[in-house]
Amino acid sequence: MNNQKETFAEPAWNHAELLERVDNDQELLRELLAIFKEDFPRTMRSLESAVAAADLKNAAGLSHTLKGMLSSLGAARAAAAASRLEELASAGATAPLKEAFGALECQAASLLPELDAYITEVRH
Amino acid sequence: MKILIADDDALSRRLLEKTLERAGYEVIAVENGKQALEQLYKLEGPRLALLDWVMPELDGPAVCRAVRTRSEQAYIYMVLLTSKGTKEETVLGLESGADDYLTKPFNAEELRARLRVGERILLLEDRLVEARENMRFRATHDQLTSLLNRGAVMDLLARELHRSHREQKSTAILLGDVDHFKRVNDTMGHLVGDEVLTEIANRLLGSVRSYDFVGRYGGEEFIVVLNNCDPNYALGRAEEIRKSISNRAVHTAKGPLALTMSFGVLLSGEWGLRPVEELLHEVDIALYEAKAAGRNCLRTARPAKVEPLPAPVPQPVRLRHR
Numbered sequence: 001m002n003n004q005k006e007t008f009a010e011p012a013w014n015h016a017e018l019l020e021r022v023d024n025d026q027e028l029l030r031e032l033l034a035i036f037k038e039d040f041p042r043t044m045r046s047l048e049s050a051v052a053a054a055d056l057k058n059a060a061g062l063s064h065t066l067k068g069m070l071s072s073l074g075a076a077r078a079a080a081a082a083s084r085l086e087e088l089a090s091a092g093a094t095a096p097l098k099e100a101f102g103a104l105e106c107q108a109a110s111l112l113p114e115l116d117a118y119i120t121e122v123r124h
Numbered sequence: 125m126k127i128l129i130a131d132d133d134a135l136s137r138r139l140l141e142k143t144l145e146r147a148g149y150e151v152i153a154v155e156n157g158k159q160a161l162e163q164l165y166k167l168e169g170p171r172l173a174l175l176d177w178v179m180p181e182l183d184g185p186a187v188c189r190a191v192r193t194r195s196e197q198a199y200i201y202m203v204l205l206t207s208k209g210t211k212e213e214t215v216l217g218l219e220s221g222a223d224d225y226l227t228k229p230f231n232a233e234e235l236r237a238r239l240r241v242g243e244r245i246l247l248l249e250d251r252l253v254e255a256r257e258n259m260r261f262r263a264t265h266d267q268l269t270s271l272l273n274r275g276a277v278m279d280l281l282a283r284e285l286h287r288s289h290r291e292q293k294s295t296a297i298l299l300g301d302v303d304h305f306k307r308v309n310d311t312m313g314h315l316v317g318d319e320v321l322t323e324i325a326n327r328l329l330g331s332v333r334s335y336d337f338v339g340r341y342g343g344e345e346f347i348v349v350l351n352n353c354d355p356n357y358a359l360g361r362a363e364e365i366r367k368s369i370s371n372r373a374v375h376t377a378k379g380p381l382a383l384t385m386s387f388g389v390l391l392s393g394e395w396g397l398r399p400v401e402e403l404l405h406e407v408d409i410a411l412y413e414a415k416a417a418g419r420n421c422l423r424t425a426r427p428a429k430v431e432p433l434p435a436p437v438p439q440p441v442r443l444r445h446r
Contacts, residue, residue, distance in 0.1 A: 021139065021232060028142050035135045064178050067207060069135040071229045083207075 012111040015118060018074035030122065033115055036073055040066070044108065047085075051101045059097065060089035066104070078107035125243065126170035129153045130160035130187065131205065132179045136228065140174060143232050147239070157182025164191055164200055172242050173202045174226075177217065185220035192221035199249045201242035205230070266340040268318055269325035277339030277347050282400045284351055285392055294393025296350040296358040298365065299407045300328075300385045303419040305344035312378050319376045320383065324369060331368040346385075355391045362389045362422050370420055384420035386411060395427055 022028045043066055050058040063086040070079035081104040088100050127149040131137040134155075141151045152170055154160050158181040163169050173191075175184035182190070184204045191200050204217045204225040217225045223245070224238055264276035272280065281297070288295040302308075302324060309317040321344065328338045328346055341347040350361060366387055373380035388410030390403055403425075410425035417423065 021229070022142065023146065023232065025142070028139075032135055032138060035138060039134055061178070064207070065133055068131075068133045068176075068228060071207070072133070072136045072139055074229075 011114060012075060012077055012107065013114045013118075014074040014076060015114075016074075021072075021074070026122065030119070032073065033119060036069060037115070039069060040108070043069075044105070048101065051097050054094045054097070056089045056092060056094065056097075060086050063089060063104075075107075075111050078104065078111050081107045125172060126150045126152060127239070128160060128163050128170040128173040128175075130155070130157060130173070130179060130184070131176040132156055133176070136176070140230075143235065144174075144239075147236050149239075156180045157184065157187045160187050161190055165194070165197075171198060171200050171246055172239060173200060175202055175204055175222070177204055177206045177213075185217055185222070188217075188221035198253075199246065201245055203238060203242065269322055269340050271325050271329070271346070272337060272339035274339065274341055277337065277341065277349070278400055278404075280337055281347075281349055284349060285397065285400065285403070288352060288392055289397040291352075292393075293352045294355050294358070294391050296353040296355075296362065297390045297392065297403060297407050298348040298350070298362055298387050299341065299390075299404070299411045300346045300348065300365075300387045301411055301415070302344040302346075302369075303384045303386055303415075308381065308383075312376065312381075316376045316378050316381075320374055320381065323374045323376075324383070324385070327368045328365065331365045353391075355393055358391055359389065359422065359424065362387060366420070366422060386414040386419045387422045388412070388414060388425060389422050390425040 018032070019026075019029060022032070043062055047059060047062040047066065049055075050062055063082045067079050067082035067086055070076075070082055081100070085097070085100045085104055088097055125148075127144055129137060129140045129144070129151060131140065131153075132155050137153050137155065141153045144151050149172075152163055154163060157175070157179045160173065160175060160179075161182065164173060164187070173187075175187050177184040188202050188204070191202065202222045202224075204220075204222040205228050206213055206217065206225055207228045214225055223242065226235060226238060264272060266273045281295075284295050287293075302320070305317070305320070308320055321340075324346065325338070325340065328348055332338060332348060332350065335352075336348065336350045338349075339347045348365060350358060353361065366385060370382075370384040373382050388407040390407040390410065392403065395403060395406075406425040406427075410423040413423040414421050
């Protein structure tokens with residue numbers, strides 16, 4: 001792989017990557033974003049409760065699901081945060097779980113506006 | 125070609141679905157391992173499957189293991205989708221019965237290329253199955269007439285005789301021989317002889333029901349087995365079969381030929397359960413009688429009249445040899 005990553009100013013969402021994956025099908029891209037906008041917050045809420053309850057099994061499963069949808073979407077940084085959370089939960093590390101969830105929330109916070117901006121931009 | 129996608133994440137599922145539809149596949153998308161198995165177990169179900177590793181109900185490797193324990197169905201080519209792609213995971217996935225694995229997020233081009241590998245394997249399997257079926261056909265059928273061959277007829281007949289005995293029904297065995305066939309071969313040549321045999325095979329087949337069977341017993345000898353045949357009608361049906369040969373000429377490359385057949389007939393109900401070879405020997409004697417009686421006729425093999433069963437007699441004492 002010779003993906004050149006610009007670590008500085010790397011966007012939360014690599015929309016070109018996704019566009020390539022959908023063969024430049026704008027309609028499909030919008031559809032995927034709509035699925036994401038519906039599934040992501042719901043899964044995040046479930047994960048939050050699992051983390052709060054120190055339910056490691058569910059936390060691992062849910063963060064795995066999040067990792068999958070985030071990487072499919074092309075949101076590498078958020079996917080990495082979800083992946084860390086999955087690893088911690090699988091390893092049975094209860095203590096750092098909340099902090100890792102915070103990191104994921106933080107990534108999500110920068111990702112969602114980018115998605116919204118794109119959706120609005122496409123609409124106009 | 126049908127392909128199954130099993131992924132619990134709606135986003136990945138939709139993306140895969142669309143990518144594969146574009147590649148010309150008929151996609152069936154499900155969201156867990158249990159639904160995946162239901163699809164894969166279906167008759168005419170998909171034979172290509174993309175299975176996410178982590179899924180509710182049953183995970184990808186469990187689906188692979190379940191599919192591989194069923195040996196009777198056509199081969200299913202399964203690709204696991206993993207997110208890590210570590211060596212341990214790869215080994216575990218392939219050991220579970222997967223044919224290949226792909227790391228997510230997938231690259232569309234690589235995915236299509238890997239699925240083409242799967243299609244090649246499936247095509248190879250189809251060809252093997254077809255070749256096996258052809259061999260099976262050749263092993264049980266006569267090459268010239270495509271009728272059952274002698275071995276196949278003997279097997280089927282043995283089974284049928286047991287069944288009719290068990291169900292207290294009767295099976296009619298007709299052994300027929302083309303009259304003066306040697307003359308056809310000698311004067312018209314073997315090619316015309318072959319034409320005659322093929323036409324006779326067709327006429328015999330055309331004069332029986334779908335559950336009867338007709339076989340080529342030897343050179344110009346044919347056997348017709350009328351399963352579950354009422355003894356009162358058997359001789360009438362045998363007559364019809366005889367007439368199907370004699371009532372019109374056989375058209376050959378060297379002109380029409382008037383041909384006849386002689387038949388030996390045996391009704392199994394009159395004989396009780398006897399070995400196939402024994403009954404065939406009896407019906408062969410009847411055929412010989414039909415030939416001796418002037419050909420183009422039937423003779424029936426009847427068991428010698430047996431005295432009514434006497435009261436049980438003590439078994440003769442037999443010397444035992446060791």
